Amino acid sequence: MKHWPAPPPRTAPLVRRRIPMFHPVPVAPRRDGWTVQRQAWFIGVLAETRxxxxxxxxxxxxxxxxxxxxxxxxxxxxxxxxxxxxxxPHIAVDPSSAKATGLPAAYRFHAGLVQVHMHAGKLVAIARKPDNSALLQHLAQLGRAAGDMADPCAKSHDSNPGYAFHEGEDRADGAAPGAASPCPAPRKVRQSPHPPAPSEGDRR
Structure with missing residues (x-):
């Protein structure tokens, strides 16, 4: 009776895994701690070793x-x-969302994104990429903050149309009368429903 050698075991097909980009976790800066490089290295080696x-x-x-x-x-x-x-299986995290990442735009802009590149199940490269979306969000937040600082009374003025503001009145914020305030209390300007009577000069 002939004995045929056993066929070689079939190797499992290589599954290509794409690791999503992520922002490094905020930690205190320590050389022996979880630096950005060590966080990225951890993810890459974890993909190798499982x-x-x-x-x-x-x-x-x-x-x-x-x-x-x-x-x-x-x-x-x-x-x-x-x-x-x-x-x-994991829930995809939108890197441009402060709610999804739990990180403000300023941090995401300064930290940037980390991309781990794998090939044939091996870590081949780690890249740092700028987060342009976070930059735009951060600039928009700075612009709104600068606008509020430039005109602190703009919001109260806009919310009270038809009012005239006079110095020397009570503070709108409830402070003592006579105290300096950039936003004095509003006073209603009453307008008559009838047109003004013509003057003597207009009648001539």
Whole structure:
């Protein structure tokens, strides 16, 4: 009886995983802490090893420290990239949304986005990209703040059409009378429903 050799085991097809871009988690600046480079390295190595313990050993951080980083405020994007690296289903995080990321526009602009590039299941590159959407949002917020500082009474003036403002009246904010105020209390200007009578000069 002939014995044929067993066929070689079939290798599982390589599944290409795309790791979403994310903003680094805000942490205190420490050389031995979770720097931006170490956060990106953690995600890339995690996609290679599929093991949190092995990844922490390679990047030189503790396992409990990694899970604490994942739970910090503003870590929604980092957590989504973590799950994507492990091949888990995750909720997509819109990096242009302050509500989704938990990060203000100013931080997202200054920190930028982190992109982990994988090829054939191996980490090949880590890139930092500017967040132009956050820049536009931040500039719009600065513009609104500058407008409010330039004319602090504009809002009260606009909300009281038909009023005239006179110095020396009581403060609109309830302060003591006579105190200096950029926004004095409004006084209603009554307008007569009848047209004014013509003067002697107009009659001639």
């Amino acid at each position: 093991s949190v313990v092995e990844t922490c050993r390679r990047v030189g951080m503790g396992r409990e420290s990694a899970y604490r980083l994942r739970k910090r405020p503003g870590a929604a994007g980092f957590a989504a990239a973590w799950d994507a690296a492990l091949g888990r």
